[in-house]
Amino acid sequence: MANSYFQFKQFRVEQDKCAMKVCTDSCLFGTAMDVKEAKSILDIGAGTGLLSLMVAQRSSASIDAVEINPEAQQQAKENFSISPWADRLKLYPESLQEFAAHNQQTYDVILSNPPFFVSSLKSPDAAINAARHVEQVFFEEILQFTQNHLDKTGKLHLLLPPPEAILFQKLAQKYGLHLAHTLEVYTKVDGKCIRHIQTYTFEASPAVVESIAIREIDGVAYTAAFVELLKDYYLIF
Template sequence: MKVGTDGVLIGAWTSVPNGNVLDVGCGSGLISLMLAQRNQKCKIDAIDIEEGAFNQTKINIENSPFKTQIVTYWSSFQNFQPDKKYELIISNPPFFVNSYQSEKSTKMIARHTDELPFEDFIFKTVELLQPNGILSIVLPTIQAELFINLSKKNELYLNRICSVQPNFEKAPKRVLMEFSLNQSTPQKEQLTIETNQRHHYTKEYRNLTKDFYLKF
């Protein structure tokens, strides 16, 4: 699995408290590694239902300076039964809700939310979150309202949101969001990745991600 902009964005943007962190659908382990780099006082559980992703995460973590901070689990979120609750649950989930299922098996589970519907994700998050814990998630803009409304029905409230536009001429395509069990007025932010010239990154994006990109 390639390093994607969405994973880098949520890994760099989210609050990282001390204590227990759960990375749901860890993929290559990118987000877990970023969080471990940002806060050496957090302990991270990284889970993925797809065996290939689980194995890749395990290899990447073993070859990193942060292997004592991260534990990997081959498990679905629904069936995951930890002996703790979490200060942060974070996810860069699949985006294709009720989409056509590709016949190709490679990465198929990781690409489709059928294995982890929003309702299941939110229910399990509420179960595993500490009273003052945070859920941090990146989603396409078109799915944000649905996720916010479903979360509210389960008493999980939006506290912070960042709209991300590819460049100054395009509408936001992604949203970064933080939720908690405590209701508050959401803090609203905006981020633009590139100027109107391809591969010319904005100062804000560079500042956010400079600790993770060698080219910055």
């Protein structure tokens, strides 16, 4: 059974109300995005609020977060309120479409760890299915919003499994967004690639592909690269 909370060095994430708990790949995503110079950030599908909190720790940006699930809304609000950055974090308890209808702001950074596994087998857990399984239309909603509300020099960051990452890249072309960078995430050295951390921009340029392994070849010890990224967050480092 997952813990009811996850304690980081500078903040705590309560997660008892959310189907999707704090996980290693999400934490890695939260550290891999370039947000140091960002002034305005949007988190689409905030869940517990984990990603918003992680980018708040290492930026001075104002951060908006959109979440449609009532239980997750309550959880994210709680986690924002007890964090050191409560004055910079704002939750919008609505769908992305509803938010888009009234939002007048453009963002330097838009990020999302969206429901995924479009082409994968479904979990028997209905709550996890609701959080993870999404039709292609939701990816297009993210792209449509990004096209209209991302600053022309801004960046869109996503965390997706490899098959969905390929699908998203194909869809992005219709919206004038170009894949600029991919960080391939492997379970361990010589292990399986489980996630792609993608960065999109409006400017077309040759895409850079890098990789990181979470654990050493023994499957136990964390790699030096992983420790370097998470050292300001994980209590064990």
